[in-house]
Amino acid sequence: MRWAQLTLVEDDPGKFDPQFWLDFFKRTRSDAACLSAGGCVAYYPTRIPLHHRSQWLGDSDPFGELVAGCRKLGMVVIARTDPHATYDDVRNAHPDWIAVEANGNRRRHWASPEMWVTCALGPYNFEFMTEVKKEIMSRYKIDGIFINRWDGSGMCYCEHCLKNFQAATGHDLPRTSDPQHPARRAYILWRQERLFDLWQLWDREVRRIHPNSCVIPNTGGGATSALDMPKIGELAPTLIADRQARRGLTAPWANGKNGKEFRATMGRKPIVGIFSVGLEEPYRWKDSVQSEAEIRIWVADGTANGLRPWFTKFSGVLHDPRWLRVVEDIYRRHARWEKYLRNEFPLARVALLYSQQTAWFYGGDRAGAKVEDPAHGWYQALIEARIPFEMVHDRLIDAAHISSFKTLILPNIAALSDTQCDQLRAFVKNGGSLIATYETSLYDEWGVKRKDFGLADLFGVNFKGRVEGPMHNAYLRLEHVAARGHPLLKDLEDAPRIIHGVWRLEVEAGSSIEFPKPPITLIPSYPDLPMEKVYPRVSETTIPQVFLRELTSGRDALAPAKGGHEAQNDFSAGRTIYFPWDIDRTFWEVQCVDHFKLLRNAVDWATNEIPPVTVTGPGVLDVTVWRQKDSLTVHLVNLTNPMMMKGPMRELIPAGPQKVRLRLPAGMRAGKIRLLAANQTPSVRLAGDSLTLTVQSILDHEIIAVDLQPKG
Numbered sequence: 001m002r003w004a005q006l007t008l009v010e011d012d013p014g015k016f017d018p019q020f021w022l023d024f025f026k027r028t029r030s031d032a033a034c035l036s037a038g039g040c041v042a043y044y045p046t047r048i049p050l051h052h053r054s055q056w057l058g059d060s061d062p063f064g065e066l067v068a069g070c071r072k073l074g075m076v077v078i079a080r081t082d083p084h085a086t087y088d089d090v091r092n093a094h095p096d097w098i099a100v101e102a103n104g105n106r107r108r109h110w111a112s113p114e115m116w117v118t119c120a121l122g123p124y125n126f127e128f129m130t131e132v133k134k135e136i137m138s139r140y141k142i143d144g145i146f147i148n149r150w151d152g153s154g155m156c157y158c159e160h161c162l163k164n165f166q167a168a169t170g171h172d173l174p175r176t177s178d179p180q181h182p183a184r185r186a187y188i189l190w191r192q193e194r195l196f197d198l199w200q201l202w203d204r205e206v207r208r209i210h211p212n213s214c215v216i217p218n219t220g221g222g223a224t225s226a227l228d229m230p231k232i233g234e235l236a237p238t239l240i241a242d243r244q245a246r247r248g249l250t251a252p253w254a255n256g257k258n259g260k261e262f263r264a265t266m267g268r269k270p271i272v273g274i275f276s277v278g279l280e281e282p283y284r285w286k287d288s289v290q291s292e293a294e295i296r297i298w299v300a301d302g303t304a305n306g307l308r309p310w311f312t313k314f315s316g317v318l319h320d321p322r323w324l325r326v327v328e329d330i331y332r333r334h335a336r337w338e339k340y341l342r343n344e345f346p347l348a349r350v351a352l353l354y355s356q357q358t359a360w361f362y363g364g365d366r367a368g369a370k371v372e373d374p375a376h377g378w379y380q381a382l383i384e385a386r387i388p389f390e391m392v393h394d395r396l397i398d399a400a401h402i403s404s405f406k407t408l409i410l411p412n413i414a415a416l417s418d419t420q421c422d423q424l425r426a427f428v429k430n431g432g433s434l435i436a437t438y439e440t441s442l443y444d445e446w447g448v449k450r451k452d453f454g455l456a457d458l459f460g461v462n463f464k465g466r467v468e469g470p471m472h473n474a475y476l477r478l479e480h481v482a483a484r485g486h487p488l489l490k491d492l493e494d495a496p497r498i499i500h501g502v503w504r505l506e507v508e509a510g511s512s513i514e515f516p517k518p519p520i521t522l523i524p525s526y527p528d529l530p531m532e533k534v535y536p537r538v539s540e541t542t543i544p545q546v547f548l549r550e551l552t553s554g555r556d557a558l559a560p561a562k563g564g565h566e567a568q569n570d571f572s573a574g575r576t577i578y579f580p581w582d583i584d585r586t587f588w589e590v591q592c593v594d595h596f597k598l599l600r601n602a603v604d605w606a607t608n609e610i611p612p613v614t615v616t617g618p619g620v621l622d623v624t625v626w627r628q629k630d631s632l633t634v635h636l637v638n639l640t641n642p643m644m645m646k647g648p649m650r651e652l653i654p655a656g657p658q659k660v661r662l663r664l665p666a667g668m669r670a671g672k673i674r675l676l677a678a679n680q681t682p683s684v685r686l687a688g689d690s691l692t693l694t695v696q697s698i699l700d701h702e703i704i705a706v707d708l709q710p711k712g
């Protein structure tokens with residue numbers, strides 16, 4: 001539940017105080033430890049030739065000493081290895097173990113130039129590091145081996161990679177990053193095969209020595225991660241998310257996003273989130289210490305999203321102790337809350353799809369902008385709207401994986417196979433709702449463009465072949481007269497027009513489909529300079545910029561709503577919303593509140609039911625809702641902060657009061673109800689199957705814990 005990582009540096013042996021760390025592990029109630037063992041530097045008396053012992057090791061065994069100490073504390077212990085760099089003696093004995101650059105030169109280490117970068121896909125890993133792992137496991141019988149930087153440091157053109165790739169695929173190693181190039185496409189898949197083979201080899205070998213152990217690769221992530229997440233989900237008994245802190249414009253919910261992405265393929269297996277106590281910037285101040293507020297919020301958001309915390313510290317000698325008390329506070333609180341952190345499943349009804357194949361084959365070099373930014377836009381909007389949601393992997397969208405959701409959101413999920421499109425059709429046919437944007441399904445699973453959307457029938461819309469953008473000075477007309485009181489226009493009643501996005505597709509409604517009057521239509525782009533010329537050439541069109549359908553028995557299209565929400569209707573018809581423009585990507589770039597309202601309203605209309613929890617009050621909160629065996633929890637993580645979108649937080653700013661309305665699971669009644677952080681019993685009003693209460697103030701993280709008992 002609480003992990004401690006101590007990564008020793010080479011001159012630690014004899015200098016650092018192991019007992020200090022063991023005491024700290026105990027004080028923090030850490031129940032698992034990751035300790036440096038070998039690879040770049042061995043911290044135990046290794047007998048493997050060329051396995052570099054710390055120059056300060058002498059006849060000591062700091063790894064063994066720490067393992068023994070942790071065992072005495074009853075902790076789970078895993079060893080850390082890192083194979084990504086080595087020394088001249090290795091290079092001289094086995095020049096073919098070293099990574100080779102595109103120009104044919106063996107690759108020096110970028111940060112430690114006396115070292116060499118190793119090839120991850122050749123004998124250095126497959127043979128030498130296998131021996132290292134076997135030795136560590138035989139000597140110490142630890143619970144697992146964590147493999148850091150095991151998957152290479154970019155392209156390698158060594159003789160093994162050339163030969164093995166050629167033999168497996170018939171191609172020469174690619175020298176382009178274009179994912180539509182046949183060699184690059186083959187490489188994306190071949191590299192994964194090699195790494196999965198390597199992982200399984202290591203795992204097999206250590207289990208042969210100690211059957212209850214395993215190898216845990218430092219891998220995985222969201223759409224842009226390079227290894228197939230469903231396969232990782234099959235192989236890994238647990239997984240560690242290595243997203244240590246924010247940097248640049250990373251949002252504070254990014255740690256929770258990792259948790260959601262991991263759970264999409266790991267299911268209920270335990271997942272862990274590494275956090276750094278230092279700054280995490282490109283300049284790599286590895287011995288630095290972050291502000292307390294920053295650490296607390298990062299960990300809180302991970303915890304609220306199912307990640308178990310893992311602090312990581314490099315160097316056994318402390319250069320700056322300021323983080324110790326912060327981590328101790330966080331961990332001791334975590335230990336007190338533990339009963340309510342053993343989650344069984346989330347209760348969210350909305351899910352955001354992510355697609356590695358879209359990132360690999362459609363996004364390529366630009367996956368950040370084309371694939372992640374639309375997802376970030378939705379993520380930010382769902383956070384602001386306080387809608388609990390999950391993430392779903394696009395290759396796990398069979399009924400078993402997604403039937404607990406009412407609404408699936410496809411943020412420009414461009415690359416979808418025919419089979420995936422069929423699965424999405426089945427989801428809607430069974431009462432699920434779908435929201436899609438921009439080029440969703442316009443490409444097949446290999447990123448090859450289709451003539452029309454794979455989901456054209458579901459959207460009720462056909463692609464007309466033209467993309468417009470980047471648009472300047474284009475707008476959307478809100479059709480308050482033609483689509484009076486439409487739920488999509490909620491809180492925009494006073495706005496005659498709002499800004500458009502940046503890119504749009506020309507589409508037309510399917511010939512057999514009659515859409516009602518659209519709530520938003522196009523005001524085409526017009527000159528933005530000279531100022532005298534800035535007037536709309538066309539101020540009104542009938543070109544819809546959103547297509548809403550209600551696919552209920554015999555009825556294709558939604559009649560304009562009679563005003564307000566129809567949330568009380570409980571029929572299970574699927575609804576679809578298609579935006580033929582980049583509303584989500586633009587929202588991430590520009591963050592216009594009008595776009596936020598459209599996104600939020602779209603989810604409300606599509607979902608069309610009373611949400612599991614609503615939280616009303618000031619500020620920005622990440623709201624998640626979970627079931628444990630005998631309880632239910634609502635996490636409220638307070639992201640309200642002037643530094644929310646850039647820069648380390650200086651202080652925590654309380655947000656409250658928050659009015660919470662919570663729906664109890666069918667057949668259950670509430671027992672004891674506690675606010676875990678405030679350590680209070682709130683006054684609760686019960687009405688039918690829901691309860692309401694007020695959380696007066698949230699500093700960083702509050703959990704509403706509701707014990708459940710069967711009714712009757």
Ligand SMILES: [Zn+2]
Pocket residue numbers: 099100119120121122156157158159160161162
């Ligand atoms: Zn290689």
